[in-house]
Amino acid sequence: MSIIELTKVSKEFNGKNTTLAVEDISLSIKEGEFFCILGPSGCGKTTLLNLMGGFDVPSKGTVSVGGKLIKQPNTNYISVFQQYGLLPWRNVIDNVRLGLEIGGLSYQEQIETTKHYLSLVGLEKVQDKAINELSGGMKQRVAIARALAVKPKILLMDEPFGALDEMTRLKLEKELLRIWKQENVTIVFVTHNIDDAIYLSDRIAIMGNNPGNLKEIIDVSIARPRDITSSEADSIKKRIFELFDIS
Amino acid sequence: MPHVLKKIIYPIVAFLLLLALWQGVIEITGVKTSLLPGPLDVLAALTDVVESGVLFEHALASLFRVAMGFLLATIFAVPLGLLMGTRKFLHITLDPILQGIRTISPISWIPLAILWFGIGDKPAIFIIFITAFFPILLSTALSIRHVDPLLLRVGTNFGATQKQLLFKIILPAVTPYIVIGLKISLGVSWIIVVAAEMVGMSSGLGYMILDARNFLRTDLIIAGMFVIGIIGFTLDRLLTLIEVQVKRIFSFQD
Numbered sequence: 432m433s434i435i436e437l438t439k440v441s442k443e444f445n446g447k448n449t450t451l452a453v454e455d456i457s458l459s460i461k462e463g464e465f466f467c468i469l470g471p472s473g474c475g476k477t478t479l480l481n482l483m484g485g486f487d488v489p490s491k492g493t494v495s496v497g498g499k500l501i502k503q504p505n506t507n508y509i510s511v512f513q514q515y516g517l518l519p520w521r522n523v524i525d526n527v528r529l530g531l532e533i534g535g536l537s538y539q540e541q542i543e544t545t546k547h548y549l550s551l552v553g554l555e556k557v558q559d560k561a562i563n564e565l566s567g568g569m570k571q572r573v574a575i576a577r578a579l580a581v582k583p584k585i586l587l588m589d590e591p592f593g594a595l596d597e598m599t600r601l602k603l604e605k606e607l608l609r610i611w612k613q614e615n616v617t618i619v620f621v622t623h624n625i626d627d628a629i630y631l632s633d634r635i636a637i638m639g640n641n642p643g644n645l646k647e648i649i650d651v652s653i654a655r656p657r658d659i660t661s662s663e664a665d666s667i668k669k670r671i672f673e674l675f676d677i678s
Numbered sequence: 679m680p681h682v683l684k685k686i687i688y689p690i691v692a693f694l695l696l697l698a699l700w701q702g703v704i705e706i707t708g709v710k711t712s713l714l715p716g717p718l719d720v721l722a723a724l725t726d727v728v729e730s731g732v733l734f735e736h737a738l739a740s741l742f743r744v745a746m747g748f749l750l751a752t753i754f755a756v757p758l759g760l761l762m763g764t765r766k767f768l769h770i771t772l773d774p775i776l777q778g779i780r781t782i783s784p785i786s787w788i789p790l791a792i793l794w795f796g797i798g799d800k801p802a803i804f805i806i807f808i809t810a811f812f813p814i815l816l817s818t819a820l821s822i823r824h825v826d827p828l829l830l831r832v833g834t835n836f837g838a839t840q841k842q843l844l845f846k847i848i849l850p851a852v853t854p855y856i857v858i859g860l861k862i863s864l865g866v867s868w869i870i871v872v873a874a875e876m877v878g879m880s881s882g883l884g885y886m887i888l889d890a891r892n893f894l895r896t897d898l899i900i901a902g903m904f905v906i907g908i909i910g911f912t913l914d915r916l917l918t919l920i921e922v923q924v925k926r927i928f929s930f931q932d
Contacts, residue, residue, distance in 0.1 A: 486831060504835040516832040519929040520850045530836035533846070563929055581836060 433459035434584065434617050435483055440492035442478050452478040453643035455492075458636060460619060462584075465611055467632035468621045469671070475643025476621040477589055483619060484510045484587050496585065506530065508585040509578040513593045515570045517562045517577075524549065524558040526573055530581040548576040551610060568599040575610070585617045593622075604631060608655065625671055629664050630657050637674050646674050715897040720904065723897035732886070737905060740875065740882040743799055744867050747806020751863070755811045756856060759818025764848070769819065776812060784809040784870050788878045802874050802882070809870045810863040817859030821852040854921075854930040861917040868910045883909075 440456045443449055453475035460466045468476045481487040482494050485504040494501045496508060504510075509530075517526050524545055531541040549555045552572040562570065571591055578586055592600040604627060611618055622628055628635045629651055637646040649670060653663045679687070697717045703709070704716050711719060727733035762768045787808050791801035825848055833847045875884025883906050890898035924930070 484835065486834075504831075504837075506835070506837050510831070510835055512828060512832075514828055516826075516828045518829060518847065518850070519931070520927065529832075529846070533833070533836045533838045533842055561929060563931070 432462050434462040434464075434497055435460040435619070436493075436495045436498075437479075437482075438493045438495075440479075440482060440489045440494060442475070442482060442487065443490040451642035456643075456645045457492075458645060458648065460617065461633075463615060463617055465608075465618045465620065465631055465633045467628040467635045468619065468638060469623065469625065469628040469635050470638030470643070471623060471640055471675070473643075474638040474640045476623075476638060478643065479638075480510070480587050480589050480619065480621050483585075484508055486510075506534065506581045507583055508587055509581060509583040511571070511574050511578050511586060511588045511591045513590045515567075515574045517570060517573055519562050521562070522558070523554060523560050523562070523565070523573055526562065527577045527580055529577060534581060544580050545576075548580045551579065551613070552576045552606070566599070567595050568603055571595065571603065575607070579610070579614060579616070583616065585619065588618060588620045590621055590623070592627075600627075605656075607631070625668060626659050628671075629653075629667050630659050635671070637671060639674075712894055712896055715900065719897040720900045723895065724901040724904065727886075727898065727901065733901075733905060736881060736883050736886040736902075737909065739799070739879075740871050740884070741909070743802040743874075743882065744806055744864070744871050746799070747803045747871075748810045748864055748867050750803070751807045751810035751814055752860060755814035756818050759815045759856075760822065760844075760848070760852075762815070762819040763822025763852075764844075773819075776816060780812040780816065785873050785877065788874060792878050797878075797880070802871065802879055805874045806867050806871055810867050813863045813866065814856075814859050817862070818852070818856050821855030821859070822848065824855055825851045850928055854925050854928050857917075857921050857924045861914070861921055864917055865910070865914055868906075868913060872906055 436459045438457050441454050442452045444452055456479065468479060470476050478487070482489055483496070483501065485501045485508070488502065501508075518529065521529070524542075527545045527549060528541045531544055536544070546555065546558075549558055552575055554569065554572050554576065557565065557569065562573070565573065574591075575586075592603055595603065607618075608631065610616075620628075620631060632651050635649045635651060637649060638644065639646045649667060651667060653661070653667075657664065701716050704711075704714060715723075724733075762772060784805050787805055788801070791804045795801040795804055829847050829851065830843060833843045838846065871882065872884035872887075875882035876888045879885050883902055887899050887902040890896075890902060
């Protein structure tokens with residue numbers, strides 16, 4: 432069953448010159464799916480994610496979640512950003528608590544839920560630390576715990592591990608898959624890293640440039656845990672290379 | 679020598695050398711003490727006004743005016759600044775006018791202040807209010823620009839209302855900037871209060887200095903100036919301590 436539905440979506444930005452960021456994109460994302468949007472810089476990946484998050488409205492076409500048109504951000508679909516978006520004046524636990532606090536839960540309930548998600552991302556030991564004492568990987572764990580704490584149906588992740596070193600990134604991706612299974616959440620994951628897309632996704636939307644458009648949607652039907660060096664992964668990689676004209 | 683000790687001892691040595699230079703100028707030029715009294719004369723005058731309680735009275739008058747004017751300015755300027763910073767329409771409308779008014783020396787408000795409020799503390803408090811109001815207002819309005827838009831998006835994503843955004847995200851983000859603005863304004867207020875008291879008041883450190891000139895008490899003039907400097911320095915250090923604490927609490931990084 433599809434949870435996110437994009438129908439003939441175009442988005443223009445009106446500045447000095449009008450630029451067409453994405454053009455005529457239709458796709459549907461299934462409930463519980465791990466869906467990657469893969470493409471080069473400037474292909475409108477982030478624009479697409481912002482439209483799904485309700486931070487922006489399409490110039491043409493419609494974006495709906497669960498059959499309802501998206502007009503504004505909502506706790507059903509939480510965004511996770513490359514730059515974390517943590518409040519530096521709050522410690523770890525108070526950052527994770529933020530969404531619950533805004534939602535008006537009692538302090539007791541906030542703490543209980545927060546502790547559950549802190550242990551889910553393996554941060555229960557650093558709950559009282561200040562944000563600027565954490566490594567990048569830990570910061571992103573905090574942001575993920577904070578997002579999950581409000582029990583969203585969808586996580587919209589915009590190159591969430593793009594600022595991390597390779598080792599930390601691979602480790603976090605493995606954990607993200609575990610969390611995804613455990614929490615039964617739909618994930619839309621924007622990246623420009625081909626290996627990441629193959630390792631993580633059920634399906635990959637391949638996007639092209641000028642203006643941003645959808646080239647193809649590739650099924651990745653490799654059993655998990657995946658080996659990125661396997662021949663199955665390789666053949667998908669070859670197909671992606673062809674699409675990007677780099678084979 | 680440890681660094682902390684250097685930071686205390688070096689300035690003290692420099693200060694003593696300055697006093698020696700001062701005395702030296704008097705010895706060499708033979709200038710009359712009624713024009714330039716020596717450090718010891720000034721110390722005597724200072725002891726005199728301290729013991730008679732005159733200094734305390736005037737200093738208290740100046741400090742009271744600054745405190746009241748500064749407090750009132752803060753109470754009005756911070757909320758207004760936040761409003762101006764968050765409402766683009768208000769900023770576009772008011773900014774040029776405020777920038778214009780800001781360039782008018784607060785001292786030039788004294789005639790009006792006296793006409794409107796008569797004599798006593800009120801006109802002085804009004805002058806300090808004017809002095810502190812505009813810088814606090816403008817720095818607060820400007821501080822809003824330092825709020826990371828990503829944090830606002832996060833708040834909005836979690837369904838925050840305008841009020842929640844203000845209290846949970848905007849205010850904690852701008853408080854360090856507001857405190858910096860307050861510190862600068864307080865420093866200017868202390869400078870202006872002395873000038874205001876020389877023009878239109880009959881108490882305060884500024885008045886004390888002016889009054890001393892009428893009696894050709896140059897020793898007392900310099901003693902008064904010295905006290906103004908000491909108090910101004912102390913106020914600045916006090917606000918710096920607060921600033922450091924606020925920056926620490928809000929994990930502020932320049």
